[in-house]
Amino acid sequence: MEIFKYLEKYDYEQVVFCQDKQSGLKAIIAIHDTTLGPALGGTRMWTYASEEAAIEDALRLAKGMTYKNAAAGLNLGGGKTVIIGDPRKDKNEEMFRAFGRYIQGLNGRYITAEDVGTTVADMDLIHEETDYVTGISPAFGSSGNPSPVTAYGVYRGMKAAAKAAFGTDSLEGKVIAVQGVGNVAYNLCRHLHEEGASLIVTDINKEAVQRAVEDFGAKAVDPNEIYSVECDIYAPCALGAVINDDTIPQIKAKVIAGAANNQLKETTHGDQIHEMGIVYAPDYVINAGGVINVADELYGYNRERALKKVELIYANIEKVIEIAKRDGIPTYKAADRMVEERIERMHNSRSQFLQNGHHILSRR
Ligand SMILES: NC(=O)C1=CN([C@@H]2O[C@H](COP(=O)(O)OP(=O)(O)OC[C@H]3O[C@@H](n4cnc5c(N)ncnc54)[C@H](O)[C@@H]3O)[C@@H](O)[C@H]2O)C=CC1
Numbered sequence: 001m002e003i004f005k006y007l008e009k010y011d012y013e014q015v016v017f018c019q020d021k022q023s024g025l026k027a028i029i030a031i032h033d034t035t036l037g038p039a040l041g042g043t044r045m046w047t048y049a050s051e052e053a054a055i056e057d058a059l060r061l062a063k064g065m066t067y068k069n070a071a072a073g074l075n076l077g078g079g080k081t082v083i084i085g086d087p088r089k090d091k092n093e094e095m096f097r098a099f100g101r102y103i104q105g106l107n108g109r110y111i112t113a114e115d116v117g118t119t120v121a122d123m124d125l126i127h128e129e130t131d132y133v134t135g136i137s138p139a140f141g142s143s144g145n146p147s148p149v150t151a152y153g154v155y156r157g158m159k160a161a162a163k164a165a166f167g168t169d170s171l172e173g174k175v176i177a178v179q180g181v182g183n184v185a186y187n188l189c190r191h192l193h194e195e196g197a198s199l200i201v202t203d204i205n206k207e208a209v210q211r212a213v214e215d216f217g218a219k220a221v222d223p224n225e226i227y228s229v230e231c232d233i234y235a236p237c238a239l240g241a242v243i244n245d246d247t248i249p250q251i252k253a254k255v256i257a258g259a260a261n262n263q264l265k266e267t268t269h270g271d272q273i274h275e276m277g278i279v280y281a282p283d284y285v286i287n288a289g290g291v292i293n294v295a296d297e298l299y300g301y302n303r304e305r306a307l308k309k310v311e312l313i314y315a316n317i318e319k320v321i322e323i324a325k326r327d328g329i330p331t332y333k334a335a336d337r338m339v340e341e342r343i344e345r346m347h348n349s350r351s352q353f354l355q356n357g358h359h360i361l362s363r364r
């Protein structure tokens, strides 16, 4: 990978490599764009096939956060961290504290939170070293685990997408195929079950599947069968790039709406599903509930206020679908257009120099 070529192509601001021999920390912090404010995005811990794969993931996820935060109306830029390692075996206290010191060194340009493989307890360790971390324990007056709120946002966004496809936003009687039943999707399944949807689930973790079968009467299928099941809605809630050349021909759903980041392997896959008449709820618009919730901590956390903002994901998905219809373009393009216009407007309006211009963290 020619790193500077890649950074220039998508206009990344900064990449930080963090190494701590004693704890085994190997982390990559990617900051994509801070036009709207400090970069906020979670920390993922994952066993990558190569260092290059880890760098690529950090970069793609960071850009996704720029778009997610802007689409959600937050005054925050986009960044993300990946820690290379197995979250079940390789974590230790010193690792997260060393990582916290690296974040502190960025002096507020980047604020972290949970992502796949990291927990509230990990954020609390980071918080020992820096204030630039959210999703810490409610005991600190904070919002805790963002996953249930992400799930609520996905549920709201799925209803808006269903309305566009089926003429009603009721999910009663709809068959919904959920890929991955981890932290977010378990909570999503609860909302869907309560509304009377039928669930088909899969996960590489058998216990997670069993829990969804027992708690929600879900039907279980093997991981590679989830794309081709007869269903109304496909909800990707595991990892990214699941909408690709291999999976698209198998998909029978009329709606794709789920929590996973970077669902489209390439943008051409967004064009293909559009041509098939599938209503696609762009990932970074529908899964913004968690970041909206943790971002509220920056103002002194108020759950009611945060949930009101998460409710608006319904209207945001409607808006994206409207732009797509108006301009005759796929929804992923409509979302990008909406975001890029907002960032451009703010970029152009920031003409005066102001030392220490971001006052957002001073409100905590
Ligand atoms: N946790 C949050 O608040 C947010 C999460 N997301 C995204 O949503 C997705 C899910 O996040 P979480 O629920 O927090 O993660 P998680 O790690 O709790 O759940 C993911 C689940 O997917 C399963 N999985 C992995 N590979 C699979 C495969 N090939 N087939 C089937 N299942 C597979 C895992 O075993 C796990 O149970 C991720 O892409 C994450 O980046 C996005 C926004 C916020």
Ligand SMILES: CC(C)CC(=O)C(=O)O
Pocket (backbone or CB within 6 Å): 041, 042, 043, 068, 113, 114, 115, 135, 146, 150, 261, 287, 288, 290, 291, 294
């Ligand atoms: C706080 C997290 C839920 C933010 C994030 O990294 C994401 O939305 O992917």
